[in-house]
Amino acid sequence: MAKDIIQCSNITKIYNTGGIETVVLKGITFSVKEGEFVAIMGPSGSGKSTLMHIIGALDTPTGGSYFLDGKDLSKLSDDELADIRREKIGFVFQAFNLLPRTTVLRNVELPLIYEGVDKEKRARVAKKALTNAAFPERFWFHHSNQLSGGMMQRVAIARSLVNDPSIILADEPTGNLDSHTGEIVLNTFQSLNLQHGKTIVLITHELYVAEHADRIIHILDGKILKEEANHHKRIAKHEPEPLTSAF
């Protein structure tokens, strides 16, 4: 039996801006097992982004507890959260968030730079991550802003892999991509999950995208609407992108 990597119990989040309290999360309880591929789904304003920030150790909950890999993150300071993010979490954002005018390889190395890993090891780990993210070797030394969206997102996926995180947190990873490249990115996630046993939490508002996961957690108005195993899991087609479209 795989252990729980994420344990959220009764998480609440209340924002207080100018004396007005906004309750965004109203008691969320769920867990994710090691090696699982979970999608968190909900329309905009449902609180899924706030939940993602808490799961991603970017923010702390107002109430409740959050254990990541057996460690309580609900009361940590900013710098302690930064350590958790560096060691245990790999982020993939909708807007890719790569450093422009910087090579693909260095973009992937970035988390290791902050960890103080030496140059040779950094390059070795980064190249392995790029290979696992199905990123073609001939673009390793291109600048990130010379790449297509799909390629950029795979650089971002590789970046999320380098620190060998406990979870990969993908926030609308296909949101900025067309359906074809979105498919390729989803395929990358699925193969990372199946072949490398990575735990993946995918946040999306599209049912189609969510259906690539093993389990779907539906969120609405800050509460879990329903939590169900995905019995008709979609398998993203492994269809190599025509590389000429990279530019």
Place this chain on the structure above:
Amino acid sequence: MKTEDLFEETYSAITVNKVRSGLTMLGIVIGIASVIAMVSIGQGTQASISASINSLGANLLIVMPGAQRSFGSTVSSGLGSSHTLTPDDANAIGSSVQNVAAVSPSVTAREQVVYKGNNTNVTVTGAVSAYPQVRNVQIDEGSFISDTDNADANRVAVIGPTVLQTLWNPQGTATATPDQAIGQIIRIGGQNFTVIGVTVSKGGSGFANQDNVIYVPLLSAQRYFIGDTSYVTEIDIEAASQQSMTQVQNDVTNLLLERHNIADPTSADFNILNQADIVQTASSVTNTFTLLLASIAAISLLVGGIGIMNMMLTTVTERTREIGLRKAIGAKKADITLQFLGESVMLTFAGGLVGVVLGWVASIAISYFSGITTTVSIPYVLLAFGVSAAIGIIFGYYPAKRAASLNPIEALRYE
């Protein structure tokens, strides 16, 4: 984060926008360069003033008569106008004060000098053989006044290089050489004198021209120009060493007070100028001058620093998303602070380096083209360099703190 990685990140961030970084750096470059150039002008001026004061002589004390006063009157007729110093005072100083290397009493008068129809008006100094030693006068050719010349009141003269050129080369066509003058007879104040020597140039110009002078024996000057052998207008004393100057000054004061029968030192009829005091006064003037120049330059450095801060703040705003990402993937506050601080310090450091070179070149150019002596002093170069790095830290700190304190969630969302 390792130092070399920090350096690499910083370097690539600066080189992304080369024009902007260059322009911002220019502010520091100009600031540092002007500080160095200005201070070098100040220091050069100070050095040349000290040198010209020292050219008067080494460890020199000058005794001058006090102002002439009449009883019941508060009218002062000006320093050095009374006739209270006597040649015997000079002899007494030489014989009874310790640590005196040489004593040189002298008188001065302005006289018309004529040679073969060429005229000039010169300060004629009646001097003794000790004068060259005390007043740092060097003989180019010929000889100075001897003790025999003085005892016999001989009509001999030693002329300065300016006098030589004025009398022997009035049109300024060909430079007159000393041997043209030696042995010739010139008329000083209507009296014939034989030129026996020419002095080496000491520099100076205008009223303080130390080259437009004629030296004759003290007794000759007293007899033929002043008509009174009872007083001298100045007694120059060379102390044996710099350390003994104060002692010599005190002893001379006491001796002269005693000889002149004055009980109250405040009503002394003479004044003693200490060369060290003159140097000190002059350097306090040039120090103020240097400070003034340096503070003007420092203002431009400050403006340069504000330029750095402005650019860093713009950079932080522009790179908000990047900062958000860096924080999301695990950069701590300290990492972000160091990174942005590193950028501003690298800018000012590089600017400081270029500024030092430029300032150095500028000060060489200033002394080459304008003739003002400049001295680039290494401590000031190091100071300017340190200041430029400090400016990077001071003006980079606020933007760096601002970057580090960004909320990663909001920073990632920033459009």
